[in-house]
Amino acid sequence: MTPYRSPYPVPGVIWASLPLPSLLVDSKGLIAEANPAAEVFLNASAKALSGQPVLDRLAIDAPMEEAFARARRNQSGLNVNDVDVTSGERAPVQCTLHLAPMHDNPEMILLILSPREIADRLGRSMGAKTAAKSAIGMAEMLAHEIKNPLAGIAGAAQLLSMSLTQEDRELTDLIVEETRRIVKLLEQVEQFGNVRPPDRRPVNIHDALDRARRSALVGFAAHMTILEDYDPSLPPTWADPDQLMQVFLNLIKNAAEAAGAAGGTIRLRTFYDRSLRVRRRDGIHSTLPLNIEITDDGPGLPPEIAGEIFEPFVSGRENGTGLGLALVSKIVADHEGWISVDSVPGRTSFRISLPLAPKDKQKDI
DSSP, X not given: OOXXXXXXXXXXXXXXXXXXXXXXEOTTSBEXXXXXXXXXXXXXXXXXXXXXXXXXXXXXXXXXXXXXXXXXXXXXXXEEEEEEEEOSSSOOEEEEEEEEEETTEEEEEEEEEEEHHHHHHHHHHTOHHXXXXXXXXXXXXXXXXXXXXXXXXXXXXXXXXXXXXXXXXXHHHHHHHHHHHHHHHHHHHHHHHTOOOOOOEEXXXXXXXXXXXXXXXXXXXXXXXXXXXXXXXXXXXXXXXXXXXXXXXXXXXXXXXXXXXXXXXXEEEEEEOOOOEEEOTTSOEEEOOEEEEEEEOSOOOOTTTGGGTTSTTOXXXXXXXXXXXXXXXXXXXXXXXXXXXXXXXXXXXXXXXXXXXXXXXHTTO
16 A cells, blocks of 8 residues: 655654644645654654544544634634543543644645643743744744745746747746745745834824824725824823834724725724723733724624634635734734724724823923
8 A cells, every 4th residue: 555645745844843733634634744743642653644534543522524624615724722632542631723724735724732731831931922922933934944945936937938838828927926925925924023122212192193094095095084083182102103103004904905995984093091901021010091993894803713813824804814913913012002802793993002101201202
């Protein structure tokens, strides 16, 4: 019998370094690849697991056929939370399962098992933000490794097109176009991982909002109506003005894209509210009284991803990267602020809460 061979090899260093049990599952439900952590979890070698039905090797207390089908159908990642998983040779372990389609082959699903015991250890030793940075750092390294061969593929296709007929050149043009699209996506991944620490100073929130509004109206939001409802008495916040503008631009762009070609209305509102208190990195509780709401009248967020919309690679749009809102959340967190979303059909509102600039710095604005 010919051994099963995966046609979709994963870069060895990246794959081997993943700390969680991870499997690549093909369209037939067969295991195409297993990383070392999965070998330990399943007590079997990658060679022995290759080509085996994943649901024969893993007993999962959840409707996994439906989950795999949904991930492929929607072409977006999803989580199956707090389910018992066993290999048949060990006691059930409570896990959160992460399923995500591979960009180069949408039928191939990456299945990551996050056992509660590992998650608890990560939470205690690293904290959620550090764990997220580690995952993004891994994605950034993978993006860098993929970009170089993609450039070679595009160059080879362009050279090949010089000796082809017009009909065949359409195929090489498609190769070049798709490689450029993938490179653009990888650049977004790298950008996410390379956001510098904020250069904080006193910032007038309305100045940053106005810059973002004007930029949006002459570009991606030209088909939208943007209304302003500002509290002119707001004191300055303590922020990096360029990063703050990037947050506002990303949220306005998200609203404009949700509206589609038909357009709609985006409302920018600012107000003062001392009810939100958070614990800073130094352990001190502080208030976040400066609030910005960016609200649109679009279709709303898909209910199945509404609770994970700020996670990397979670997107409600077809062909979305899922990095825009994750970047927004990262920047807001770096500013010791808070972001939340409330969404129903016809109304989606993102609320950003930011701290005041120190009193001794407010005179510098």
